[in-house]
Amino acid sequence: MFADCRTDVEKNEYKRSGEMKLEFDTWCKSTHPGFYRIQRVGSYNDTFEKICELIEIPESQERFLYFIDPRFLFDTTRGYRFENLTPNYERIIEYGLQELKYPEKEQTNLFTKDYNRVVDSLILLVNRIVLKERMERRRTFFSRMITNQAEGFEEALQRILFINQMFWQMGHRLIGLGRLDQILWKLYQNDLKNGIISIEDAKNVIRDFLQTLHSYYWLKSNVLMGDTGQIILLGGIDAEGRDQSNELTKMFIQVIEQLHLPDPKVLLRVNKNTERTLIELALQCMKTGVGSPILANDDVIIPKLLKFGVKKDDAYQYGTSACWEPLIPGKSISPNNIAYLSYPKVMQAVWEQEELKEVHSFEQFMQLFYIQLHNIIGGIKQSISEIRLQYNPLLSLFTEGCFERKKDVSAGGAIYSNYGITTVGLSNTVNALLNIKKHVYDTERYSLKEVQNILADNYEKDIYLQKELKSETQKYGVDDMEVITLTNDIIRKTTAETLDFRNYLGGKLKFGLSAPSYIDAAKDFPATFDGRKKGEAFGVHISSARSEGYTEIVNFAAALDYNENRFNGNVVDFMVSPRFIEQNYDKFVDFLMVAIEEGFFELQMNVVSSEQLIDARKNPDLYPNLVVRVWGFSAYFNELPQEYKDVLIQRAMENEGKTI
Amino acid sequence: MITNIQRMCMNDGPGIRTTVFFKGCNLRCPWCSNPENIHFEAEKYYIEDGTSGVYGNDYSETELWEMLLKDEKYWKNGGGITFSGGEPLLQLGHYIKLLGRLKNKRIHIAVETAIHVPTTYVQEILPYIDLFIIDVKLMDLVECQRIICGNVNQYMKNIELLFSEKKEVWFRMPCNLEYTMSVVNREKIIELVKKYPPSYMEIFQTHSLGRKKYESLRLNCENYVEIEESTMIKWQQELQQYIPQVKWIKL
Numbered sequence: 001m002f003a004d005c006r007t008d009v010e011k012n013e014y015k016r017s018g019e020m021k022l023e024f025d026t027w028c029k030s031t032h033p034g035f036y037r038i039q040r041v042g043s044y045n046d047t048f049e050k051i052c053e054l055i056e057i058p059e060s061q062e063r064f065l066y067f068i069d070p071r072f073l074f075d076t077t078r079g080y081r082f083e084n085l086t087p088n089y090e091r092i093i094e095y096g097l098q099e100l101k102y103p104e105k106e107q108t109n110l111f112t113k114d115y116n117r118v119v120d121s122l123i124l125l126v127n128r129i130v131l132k133e134r135m136e137r138r139r140t141f142f143s144r145m146i147t148n149q150a151e152g153f154e155e156a157l158q159r160i161l162f163i164n165q166m167f168w169q170m171g172h173r174l175i176g177l178g179r180l181d182q183i184l185w186k187l188y189q190n191d192l193k194n195g196i197i198s199i200e201d202a203k204n205v206i207r208d209f210l211q212t213l214h215s216y217y218w219l220k221s222n223v224l225m226g227d228t229g230q231i232i233l234l235g236g237i238d239a240e241g242r243d244q245s246n247e248l249t250k251m252f253i254q255v256i257e258q259l260h261l262p263d264p265k266v267l268l269r270v271n272k273n274t275e276r277t278l279i280e281l282a283l284q285c286m287k288t289g290v291g292s293p294i295l296a297n298d299d300v301i302i303p304k305l306l307k308f309g310v311k312k313d314d315a316y317q318y319g320t321s322a323c324w325e326p327l328i329p330g331k332s333i334s335p336n337n338i339a340y341l342s343y344p345k346v347m348q349a350v351w352e353q354e355e356l357k358e359v360h361s362f363e364q365f366m367q368l369f370y371i372q373l374h375n376i377i378g379g380i381k382q383s384i385s386e387i388r389l390q391y392n393p394l395l396s397l398f399t400e401g402c403f404e405r406k407k408d409v410s411a412g413g414a415i416y417s418n419y420g421i422t423t424v425g426l427s428n429t430v431n432a433l434l435n436i437k438k439h440v441y442d443t444e445r446y447s448l449k450e451v452q453n454i455l456a457d458n459y460e461k462d463i464y465l466q467k468e469l470k471s472e473t474q475k476y477g478v479d480d481m482e483v484i485t486l487t488n489d490i491i492r493k494t495t496a497e498t499l500d501f502r503n504y505l506g507g508k509l510k511f512g513l514s515a516p517s518y519i520d521a522a523k524d525f526p527a528t529f530d531g532r533k534k535g536e537a538f539g540v541h542i543s544s545a546r547s548e549g550y551t552e553i554v555n556f557a558a559a560l561d562y563n564e565n566r567f568n569g570n571v572v573d574f575m576v577s578p579r580f581i582e583q584n585y586d587k588f589v590d591f592l593m594v595a596i597e598e599g600f601f602e603l604q605m606n607v608v609s610s611e612q613l614i615d616a617r618k619n620p621d622l623y624p625n626l627v628v629r630v631w632g633f634s635a636y637f638n639e640l641p642q643e644y645k646d647v648l649i650q651r652a653m654e655n656e657g658k659t660i
Numbered sequence: 661m662i663t664n665i666q667r668m669c670m671n672d673g674p675g676i677r678t679t680v681f682f683k684g685c686n687l688r689c690p691w692c693s694n695p696e697n698i699h700f701e702a703e704k705y706y707i708e709d710g711t712s713g714v715y716g717n718d719y720s721e722t723e724l725w726e727m728l729l730k731d732e733k734y735w736k737n738g739g740g741i742t743f744s745g746g747e748p749l750l751q752l753g754h755y756i757k758l759l760g761r762l763k764n765k766r767i768h769i770a771v772e773t774a775i776h777v778p779t780t781y782v783q784e785i786l787p788y789i790d791l792f793i794i795d796v797k798l799m800d801l802v803e804c805q806r807i808i809c810g811n812v813n814q815y816m817k818n819i820e821l822l823f824s825e826k827k828e829v830w831f832r833m834p835c836n837l838e839y840t841m842s843v844v845n846r847e848k849i850i851e852l853v854k855k856y857p858p859s860y861m862e863i864f865q866t867h868s869l870g871r872k873k874y875e876s877l878r879l880n881c882e883n884y885v886e887i888e889e890s891t892m893i894k895w896q897q898e899l900q901q902y903i904p905q906v907k908w909i910k911l
Contacts, residue, residue, distance in 0.1 A: 464711060467711040468711070471711070471713075550667075550668045551667050551668045551676070551730070551731045551734050552667060552668075552730075555730065555731075579910070583670070583671075583909070583910065584670035584671075587670050587675065587676055587737075588670075590675065590676060590734070590736070590737045590739075591668065591734060594733055594734045594736060597733070658872075
């Protein structure tokens with residue numbers, strides 16, 4: 001198995017600096033001149049072949065062979081790379097590599113030739129592995145990969161790992177694992193029936209599989225350490241409404257709980273008929289603080305996908321991008337995080353308008369707001385319509401539709417090629433608007449000009465007002481009709497501005513209400529009229545800063561309208577103290593079950609106490625394994641940059657009612 | 661007057677509950693964790709960061725009705741509404757119509773009360789209440805009067821009424837070495853539960869949980885000695901001889 005060749009000192013140096021993954025490349029270049037991202041030499045295929053020929057195959061005593069050779073990482077930094085998706089692993093499980101190729105007479109265009117060459121290169125690498133492999137069992141696995149379908153559970157997982165490693169090797173990031181409990185179910189049952197494995201064996205295989213995926217944590221991490229996007233999808237109903245969760249579903253969750261690793265992570269699809277025992281199992285796992293599984297609500301999500309135009313069979317197969325943006329694994333190449341819309345930016349643009357002088361009612365103010373929304377979304381549409389995706393026969397090989405259409409993913413080969421954007425700061429904006437309505441128009445306490453001055457002054461002279469605004473009870477996340485109506489108005493208007501968009505492949509544009517950028521987008525951003533001071537983080541996903549908010553926030557989230565194109569990830573995010581769950585375990589399960597019925601879209605929990613986080617910030621050495629949920633991923637607390645630690649602590653304190 | 665309506669309460673009766681905190685109490689327990697609910701009038705509070713606000717709000721019956729029913733769906737497994745305080749029985753009589761409406765909807769209603777109130781107050785609301793969660797504090801007539809301004813005779817009379825009416829009763833006991841855990845008091849509590857065994861009892865340590873609230877009201881907050889775990893467990897076991905289930909709630 002390839003080992004991280006950095007010395008411990010170097011690793012710690014890198015960790016302690018809390019620097020971002022992107023700087024890893026710079027670090028590699030300066031300290032290990034041998035590490036470099038391989039530039040394209042000639043065509044995609046020439047490079048791919050070279051990589052398959054040159055990467056070092058390590059000797060491994062582990063159960064699985066899995067290796068990424070950092071000396072030959074494909075450089076995808078030019079152009080728009082494919083990432084944040086799940087390849088179609090079924091193709092490598094159900095077929096041998098040879099079987100995936102176009103027959104001679106079907107090679108009618110350049111793509112089909114390139115496609116076949118990619119298969120040949122993979123076969124070349126597999127042959128190298130077979131020659132070198134000393135472990136009999138694994139040699140059989142790999143040689144069979146060339147010609148036949150996978151015969152067993154463990155073999156299928158080895159194949160998934162092999163394809164998965166190739167995506168990382170080729171510079172793709174945030175690569176998901178798919179609906180593993182479904183993909184593997186038949187093979188597992190077969191092995192069990194034929195006495196090839198026991199339930200205990202299967203658990204060990206899963207454990208080794210997960211640990212293998214975790215082994216390149218440092219190299220796979222994207223913007224922050226831990227942001228690897230290695231999402232495993234579990235559970236879900238089929239088109240007849242039958243729950244498809246099985247023994248494997250439970251096993252994956254149990255193993256994740258035992259391993260207590262931040263990555264890989266699990267998304268569990270639930271519905272109103274999900275068995276209580278499965279919810280209990282999920283809560284047991286979440287309770288450890290590992291941040292996983294995130295729950296996705298089939299009863300809410302599937303109807304939205306169907307309405308959007310996803311085919312029936314596909315909609316029931318849905319999974320998500322690395323975080324939570326729904327897509328169809330193996331069929332959709334949708335870049336679901338292609339840009340983000342900042343609502344506070346829209347508001348900022350309103351403040352800069354000359355016409356503000358003519359605004360005499362809240363309705364007029366909103367009109368101005370919607371004009372700016374139109375302008376800013378216009379800019380986003382303009383910039384993303386210029387994006388051209390990279391030619392990519394490897395991804396085409398593992399994306400349904402490309403083979404039949406004889407088209408590369410970058411040319412519309414995939415079944416679904418929609419784009420998705422995320423949004424940030426909706427809560428701050430809704431609250432600011434409610435405050436403007438109240439203080440400028442209802443009570444006439446301030447004029448717009450005065451509000452502008454207060455914000456420009458960053459509340460320096462109005463510290464009490466800032467606190468008052470922050471502690472308003474009528475705010476985003478509260479199940480109050482006025483708040484819900486305003487929020488729905490804004491997101492429906494956002495739809496009106498985005499629904500007509502078509503990308504160069506004919507794909508549509510969708511958006512969601514949860515975004516990773518709540519800290520980055522807020523840096524240096526001026527004060528907002530929700531009491532947020534300059535530079536303070538924006539609100540996190542669909543969350544509330546009230547300690548008693550669990551039923552409240554779920555009711556709120558369930559009342560939002562996710563129809564049309566508003567389903568690109570809408571996660572309710574809780575902070576819960578471990579003690580609260582421990583002491584009220586059964587009631588908390590009751591709550592989750594009703595919450596599913598009530599209709600949240602997605603839900604994730606950070607089970608931590610502020611006390612522990614504060615202590616960990618002070619004494620990192622005492623908490624080497626403390627895991628927290630950051631946005632759509634979990635990470636070691638110690639490896640997070642300071643501002644992320646601060647936001648988590650602040651939210652934990654608010655949740656425990658320690659701030660008023 | 662109401663200080664707070666708190667949703668998703670897990671510790672105020674069976675299931676998930678919405679708890680209404682009435683402002684005003686006739687007792688003066690030194691360990692009170694809700695000092696903002698002692699006085700009957702609205703009170704201004706101050707927080708260290710300079711902000712201030714008011715504890716206490718009047719709600720119309722319609723407002724209350726709307727807020728109380730927001731979590732109705734979460735009450736499937738035995739949840740409902742709990743009236744707490746302060747001493748809710750001092751004010752609940754004003755809400756008979758509301759109680760009737762809730763009762764008609766078959767909503768489970770509990771009260772958290774110290775029940776040192778005139779028996780007529782208890783009789784008035786008796787038909788509407790499914791569960792009485794009753795504080796067990798100081799059982800000696802003199803001590804009770806001196807320390808918390810309570811009336812043990814009145815207390816016993818009310819308990820007798822509830823048991824004779826076959827109402828469901830839970831007991832709840834704040835434990836501290838300084839007052840309630842004295843040997844004599846514990847003996848008397850055992851006498852009580854022998855005679856009137858509740859279906860369930862909770863014990864918990866009084867901490868300085870209300871410290872922030874005390875400070876916000878510019879009041880002094882007492883410190884309590886930590887009770888040893890073994891003492892709590894022993895006490896729990898002793899009670900369990902007479903009560904089907906005794907839970908030690910760790911706050």
